[in-house]
Amino acid sequence: MLINVENLNIDIATANGTLAAVQDVSFCVSKGETLCIVGESGCGKSITALSLLGLLPKVATRTARAMTFDGVDMQMMSKAELRALRGNRLSMIFQEPMTALNPLHTIGRQLLDVYRAHRKASRKEAKERAIYLLEQVGITNAVQRLNNYPHELSGGMRQRVVIAMALMCEPELIVADEPTTALDVSIQAELLRLLIDLQKSFGMGMIMITHDLGLVSRIADRVIVMYAGQVVETAPAEKLFTNPSHPYTRALLGSVPDPSHPRMKPLPSIPGTVPSLLNRMEGCHFLDRCPLASDACRKPIQLQQIGGNHEARCIKVGEGKIRLKVVA
Amino acid sequence: MTDKPVLELSNVSHEYRGRRGIFGQSAPMLAVDKVSLRVERGDILGIVGESGSGKSTLAKIMLGLLTPTEGEVLLDGRPAGSMTRRQIAERIGFIFQDPYSSLNPRQTVGKIVAYPLYLRGEGTSAQRQERARKILDIVGLPLRFFEAYPNQMSGGQRQRVAIARALITRPKLLICDEPTSALDVSVQAQVLNLLLELREEFNLMYIMISHNMGVIQHMTTRVAVMYLGRIVEMNTSKRIFEEPRHPYTQLLLNSTLTVAQGAGVPDLKVDTAKREAMREHPSFIAS
């Protein structure tokens, strides 16, 4: 097992009190496996990713029962040890490529710097690796491209460079936070295809943070659905999409406009808004928006086994098909 | 009522002049290249294309923010160039992509929505407020938001405010530029449902500009596909999605990741030759 996280909690101190941004999230990823963490904005998925890399903002505190990378306890690591891990065995790709690239340096220099920060390698070796990876991510004229500055490249090109940069040190695990959301659809598909091809050929583990259920359905081995700081459902991808069990997962799947819906007819949508995480809620977080809610849902609810690694945080899992309301 | 199309573009082109600098003038860029289209009663026209396809420039031309370098824009059969901004605004409303920057953070929701009426000098202050309340109710915002500021609201609620502001002057046509791309999926469904409902209620026509093929397929009657400033394919929505003719339309449809477990990500193999072929391929314009 590459990374193992048990009962991760993240609290954020705000002016109005403590916000329980992530509550008891557990997951693990093995080599070559893709885990997708899916949810809407504010559900805690991005901050979960940041915490894995030790990049939480100062106001956030992290606790976890276990958090190991390749068997080593990440919570005991010093800042220097974490830095040695980041960009090396554990890499990240963010949504906006310009946040990962320094506008003042050529991409060649940035690629080489990453490699030589973690490896005892000559410039020549580093350069060869950079050229090899730029070619791998589909950049033509790799040798000349090394001398380009980030602003001389298009958005799609930049994200390719970021992917190449993330792969420089042959990472074992990649954490990607919405890596293609900012790009055009055809480039999005092309880059995703590239990313998973590279993942397969290098045998890397991947944690993909996204809100795009279409994307999840196509690349995930395992899926975690998060809502308001909690895992509401976790399952192998094929089970999640054939038998979505939590009302939130179903509602989310139902509200994606796609050819299965009758055209120009109202889509099922989720009424209401996400609850504030400032006041710790006892019962189900989806209570106020759920068509099935009852008084029993006000008690604390644990993840319920559905069978075969499939769990959902809902006491009504067994109760037949859930009808979704259509609201404007 | 006349049966003239509400909006008609004939052979509209727009060229961005190159910047004049010390090294002389850089090459001009043709952002929109001989575009003709018309929006008629009952239409929801989708315009799809990627960044740089010219769809935002086209939207600016339709709104009268840009004067095309060539061609003509007709509103209700009259040239838009001869109309005042107010006359255009009475016919066309606009909804921006980002509900966070399209609302003035220093004005209350009530003021924002009533402002277009104030600009027209319609009614007394009390009457304008009354109409603002009514329209906020129609777009599904509770009255308690009337005195709220935009930063006290969620993205979906803000987009409802933007829709209310666009509708208060009763335009016939609403141009929506990526109206839901800044919103979460579940909220997106709410806003799309609202747009469909309003269409019935106000007899509205829409132009939906989007790169989300799922939204376009769900929401439109006709679709125009733009590539490098040109409309490369235009047809009824049904036919575009069932039998796309132009290779670029096919590429767009293939690259859309619909929910399909286990289908994987398609290998599009877009190379220079294919791009060249898409550029050279003749347009297919029906309807």
Add this chain to the structure above:
Amino acid sequence: MTEASAFSAESSKVNATKSRLFRWLRHGSLMLGLLIFVTVIVMAVFAPLLAPYDPYLQSLPARFTPPVWLPGGGWEHPLGTDQLGRDYLSRIIYGAQISLSIGVGTAIVSGIIGTFIGVCAGYFGGKVDSVAMFVITARLAMPVILVALAVVALAGSSLTVVMLTLGFLLWDRFALVIRATTIQLRSSEFVTAAELQGASVLQIIGHEILPNLLNNLIVVATLEMAQAMILEAALSFLGLGVPAPLPSWGLMISEGKASILFEPWLITIPGVFLFALVLGTNLLGDGLRDVMSPHGRN
């Protein structure tokens, strides 16, 4: 980090006023600046009630009385008396009025000029912007003290002249900040929305742009006030600022400089007050910038 800011945005929704108050209170230097500033305002406003003596009342027998903590001083004149036997504490208290009115007056005059130039440059851009930038650059090339000295020397020294002169010299920071913010606002979608609805330029500036400049104006005004107070003191010290016998702190330092070796407190006391007021005003300005800017919200 976007998620974290999303959360704080959400939390500020819960109780915006409470959280703003909390942010202000937690900002130590802002509170210190505010404390000093408010103290000086109280001094200025209630000067007739607070001052034990008339600040102009001379008493030659009592001249050069040292302050209470030095030998020979007494509680009769807690801060001593000056070379004409005037009570130093009373003069300091009345002096607060002069510093503050110079500060506020200059900030208002320069604020109006700077906002006008900045908004025009930022909104219209192009040639207007080039001209405005040229005027700003030309203004920056002028040595403030020298120009002020020349104007005051020609026009005669009075509170109003100093105020207006400084006001016409210190608008550059207003203009630059307002110009930059206006450029940003100009391209925002709510301005385009107003334009699409047929709003006129004046309506757009009044309704959409000016209300969004308010935070910036307050911050720059505070910093500009501090600058004006220092300049007033400098001009008065050079003898071309506020005319005697007005109890300007700068003038008091100037009048004390003759006896710097024997009665150094004549210089240090107004010096300390001037230092504290300028420091306090600057802390206030910096602090306001922190709590008002969206970036300082974490």
